[in-house]
Every structure is written in C-alpha cells, then in structure tokens.
Amino acid sequence: MDTVVKKDIATQIAARLGRDPNEAESFLDAAIDVIQEELIRGRDVALKDFASIRLVERKARMVKDPVTGKQFVQPNRKVVSITPSRVFKERIEQARLSAILLAVPRDSSFVKVVQYHFSRVGWRVHVLHDPAEIWRAVKESGAYLLVADLSMEGGEDLVRDMKCDPETNTIPIVTLCPREMEPERPAGIRVLGDERLTEPFDIQELLRVAETLLSRTSEDQAFFSQQLAFVFSTDEECLEKANEMATALIQGRGLGEDGETALGAAFREAVGNAAQHGNRDNPGKVIRVDYYLDATRVTMVVSDEGGGFNHAYYTQRGEGGSALLAARERHRQGRVGGLGIMLMMRCADRLQYNDLGNSVTLTRNLGSQASAATSASSIG
Numbered sequence: 001m002d003t004v005v006k007k008d009i010a011t012q013i014a015a016r017l018g019r020d021p022n023e024a025e026s027f028l029d030a031a032i033d034v035i036q037e038e039l040i041r042g043r044d045v046a047l048k049d050f051a052s053i054r055l056v057e058r059k060a061r062m063v064k065d066p067v068t069g070k071q072f073v074q075p076n077r078k079v080v081s082i083t084p085s086r087v088f089k090e091r092i093e094q095a096r097l098s099a100i101l102l103a104v105p106r107d108s109s110f111v112k113v114v115q116y117h118f119s120r121v122g123w124r125v126h127v128l129h130d131p132a133e134i135w136r137a138v139k140e141s142g143a144y145l146l147v148a149d150l151s152m153e154g155g156e157d158l159v160r161d162m163k164c165d166p167e168t169n170t171i172p173i174v175t176l177c178p179r180e181m182e183p184e185r186p187a188g189i190r191v192l193g194d195e196r197l198t199e200p201f202d203i204q205e206l207l208r209v210a211e212t213l214l215s216r217t218s219e220d221q222a223f224f225s226q227q228l229a230f231v232f233s234t235d236e237e238c239l240e241k242a243n244e245m246a247t248a249l250i251q252g253r254g255l256g257e258d259g260e261t262a263l264g265a266a267f268r269e270a271v272g273n274a275a276q277h278g279n280r281d282n283p284g285k286v287i288r289v290d291y292y293l294d295a296t297r298v299t300m301v302v303s304d305e306g307g308g309f310n311h312a313y314y315t316q317r318g319e320g321g322s323a324l325l326a327a328r329e330r331h332r333q334g335r336v337g338g339l340g341i342m343l344m345m346r347c348a349d350r351l352q353y354n355d356l357g358n359s360v361t362l363t364r365n366l367g368s369q370a371s372a373a374t375s376a377s378s379i380g
Helices: 006-017 021-040 086-097 111-120 131-141 155-164 203-220 236-250 256-278 312-320 323-332 339-347 372-379
Strands: 045-047 051-058 061-064 071-074 077-084 100-103 125-128 145-149 173-177 189-191 195-198 226-233 286-293 297-303 350-353 359-365
Touching: 006 021, 021 045, 021 051, 077 086, 100 111, 100 131, 111 125, 111 203, 125 131, 131 155, 145 155, 145 203, 155 173, 155 189, 155 226, 155 236, 173 203, 189 236, 195 203, 226 236, 236 256, 236 286, 256 286, 256 297, 256 339, 256 359, 339 350, 339 359
Parallel strands: 100 125, 100 145, 145 173, 173 195
Antiparallel strands: 045 051, 051 077, 061 071, 189 226, 226 286, 286 297, 297 359, 350 359
16 A cells, blocks of 8 residues: 655645645644644643653663564653544544455355344455456455455465555455365465355354454554465475465565575575475475565475474584584584574575474575575685
C-alpha cells in the first residue's frame, strides 16, 4: 500500500481550504514544529477528534529476539505514545471491519456460514473468487485479513505473490487446505500462509485462529517489515526455484550488491547442505525456509528433516580462525564437510545452528560490505 507523505497531506489541505499548496505546506510545517516543541517540553498534545500525543519513558527491560529467541536488555528510551480519540477509534474500527477478504471458489458451499459467524462477532466479509479481482481489492483498499481457500484456482499463486510483495506482505493470511493436502509437505514448492486449517474444521476454530493471528501480526509488525515462510521437496528443480525466490527476496532490501551476492551464496550453500547432508536427497523430505526483514538486517533460516550433526566442531573453530584447517583435514581423511560452513561464515555476518544441527540461521546486516566472490576464492 502506498505511503502518504507530508506534501500529499499539504496538497489535500490546500484543496479543501481553497489555498495555495505551498502555503498549506508551510502551515503544516509550522504545526509539526509546534507539536514537536510541546512534546519535548513534556506536555501532552490533545488534538480534538484525532488523538492525544505524549512522550513516555520506557524503562529498561528484558526482551526476546523474535528470530534467535535469545534475551537481551533493552535500555531506557523515550517513545511517542499516541492514544486515538473515541471518534477516531470508531473510524479505525469501521475501516478494519470493511476489509476482511474471503477468497473461495465460486461453487463454495460454506461462504454464507462464514459470513454469518463472522458478522455475529462484528466482522464484515467481502467474498471474492478471482485472484486478479482480489489483487485489485488489496491494492486499491488494502485488507485487514485474507482467508484464502487453496482449492480456488490460482489460490497458491495468490498467497505466494502477496507474501513475496513487500507492499502486501504484512496482510495476515489464513489458508484453508483441502482434506487431501498436506500444507507443509508439497510435491513442489509452496509459500505458506500465516496460519493454516485443513478441512474439515469447525467455524469457531477459524474465528479463533483469525483473532489470534491478528493479535500476533500487530506485534510482529513492530519488529519486521517483511516475513514469510516457504517449503519445498528435496529435488534439483525445487532447489533451483528456492534459490531464485531467495534472490528475489533479498534484492533491493538495502544489502547492497556485495551483500546480496554474499547472502545469496550463503543461502545456496545452506539449502544444498540441507538437501544433500540433511535430507540425503530424499524427495519425500522437505526443506523449510523462514525469511525476515527488519530495519537493520535480513535473516534467513534453513531447516531440514535430517538428524543434524556436530556443527560446533566447525563453528567454534571458525570463530577462532581454524575451521578451514579442520575442514581440509577431514578431506585428507576422506571425509566430507566443513568447507561449506566456512563459506557461509564468510558470507553471513552471523551464522547460528540449532542444538540438533538441522536448522541454520543466516543473518546479513543492511549495508555490510563483504564480497561472496572474495570469500569463496579465499576458501578454495
């Protein structure tokens, strides 16, 4: 969805008041300056029918990194607190209630049941049947929630495109899966919705899942500007598609050309290891990728269904500078492994395995400047 900037607001003010746009922008600048000065002085700013604004101090507290799960101390900080007025709050709720989309096949038998139960708890549902129609609705009006029936023609492509597009990624999606579908075990590659229900399911369960997802999404948006998960079977074609999807996800996100190349090389190595060493090239096993973008970094988590390995043998030596020697020693002994981990450690700003060793987290900071080409050549 588009962002409205100050100049856009000034233009709208000028049109409503019949004034010159430059004059309106100057007035808006002055109003913003006054509000900032009053807040810095420690005063509350009450704007009738809009909101009350104040600076509040958040005390130091322990918080958990949503990607790694590790806890750290967040220091004292001043934050802007905005409390909507009753009038504005009502308008917000009305806008939200009009933006829940239900994407189903035209012959779906449970549409009226869903509409009835959602309306009973105060939600309105717009029923749409065509992916192109749904895209227009999302782009023009936004959406508070999408419930997508994957038996609808083009349903999986719709979910993929919405989650991969930064403009629509934050719209929460509940996917409804046919009875015979295993959502997280596709024959090919599948981008997952935020929550999944498999038929048959109880309508109350759908309501509960939707409520929980909306609550969680608002919290996630405080951390991430984009996040998604996709799964794929262990075969060459799917591996190549996964690498193409990862390349598209990391391009233009602030990593720079070298950073994109480096993270792409680390990801390619990670999924290759997951396929070969983790899943033993078994097409019946899947690889899962979780992608996160926040204000400072891109994080990619690659997980397989293997039994893991002793990753500490390499990662600890990598931190001490001896991982390359350890890897070459394994090759001299006729054993494999190690060099790929060295490549990933050089190409990522941070590499971390889970305890078992079947899931690796690759983190690249925005704007960091290592080169994958240099890293790869220095390892070989």
